[in-house]
Amino acid sequence: IITMGIDIGSTSSKAVILKNGKDVLAKEVVSLGAGTTGAQQVIDKVVAETKLGKEDIDYIVATGYGRNSFKGADKTMSELSCHAKGGVFLFGDIGTIVDIGGQDIKALAVRDGMLQNFLMNDKCAAGTGRFLEVMARVLDVHIDDLGKLDAEATGKASISSTCTVFAESEVISALAKDNPIPNIVRGIHASVATKVAGLARRVGLKQPVVMTGGVSRNPGIVRALENELDCEIKVSEDSQLAGAFGAALYAYEACQQQK
């Protein structure tokens, strides 16, 4: 059985093709989200990678912010369920999943491999990828370089606000006071960690804690969150694909039920 999971986020599209709900035939990320050709591009890529035809894919589940405007799926599933399922597939035992998306943050409580509870904040840009975008623009650096810059920090500029607007003003005045950019970046990451840790604590923090979403590739954020929560945070090179993995696994279950 060949299944595909596609996770259409606000800023990127991810797809995974699985065989029999366990072997990874292909996985891809395209940096274009909902409302673009990102979904189609990432599907074309994974399909090309497997050297299969589209007709060989038995079932497609779509998830993420853009799932409802995507027409090519057999079924759509909430991103929360998909993140939990994909997280367990990637990491095994999990207590809490923290997910920083392009425009939201989520904390999921997982018990016995199942989503038990969650909190999501999609009304506030603080702590999200958008927050990091705004800060990268003010610093005139690329958002993908924030992790590398953080590693060069010799200290941490104080960014006491979590609000994007107030933190932006603090970053501007830290720049005016000639704080080194790496130190400001570390302060920015601490602000994100404060916001996200609040959500994780409220959902009921339990180890092991894993982090999914594209932002988990930024080691500065991961370290800041480890400091803030005072525990280890696990990441995987496939963290960004957790939702797509979950969708592909749900697609596999749907196929089995049809039999």
Place this chain on the structure above:
Amino acid sequence: IITMGIDIGSTSSKAVILKNGKDVLAKEVVSLGAGTTGAQQVIDKVVAETKLGKEDIDYIVATGYGRNSFKGADKTMSELSCHAKGGVFLFGDIGTIVDIGGQDIKALAVRDGMLQNFLMNDKCAAGTGRFLEVMARVLDVHIDDLGKLDAEATGKASISSTCTVFAESEVISALAKDNPIPNIVRGIHASVATKVAGLARRVGLKQPVVMTGGVSRNPGIVRALENELDCEIKVSEDSQLAGAFGAALYAYEACQQQK
């Protein structure tokens, strides 16, 4: 007895001189807030207006965000107490005071002329003067013209977010879709009203409702909040001076106690 109240906000400084805790000898606003010469300028202005010398002023109370870094006061008081006291002086009977500041929003429950309870949000720029500044910049209009623009609206552009960052994106796309600027301004005012009304309801909304702070001079905001709360909102040309009035009244009480 001559007393002065000075309210040093984040974006403006206000001062009032009272005789015997009731006659207004002078009142002034300067559009410079904490950390500037605004406080000194507004004091020089009100003193000059009365043709008194500084030595004739018996007691000075300072309030507002910048009160603690201001050295010229006999006493400092919380802006909440001063707003409540000044509000009652200006409006008489009050149930609820809504105050939109430069960087915060407040809702005060007043019962029998006394501050009974309050809620303040100074962690989030949504609904504050800063929100309006960001939107005015995106629209390339002056913040003081927002009220006039709102009056020209023929409809309301949908701005569904209250978050400054997400609402800014909505304003940019409303512009790209050629919505008339007045209609976008009306949508912006509705976003502010949603945020502020939430606070007012949580503090326990009771009529009469009055609005203080500089933003109350924007009739578009007042109308949006009236729509949102479904009740009349009273404003006064001195609404912006409520905190300074309260401070001058507390100064008068302090003088009487000294006797």
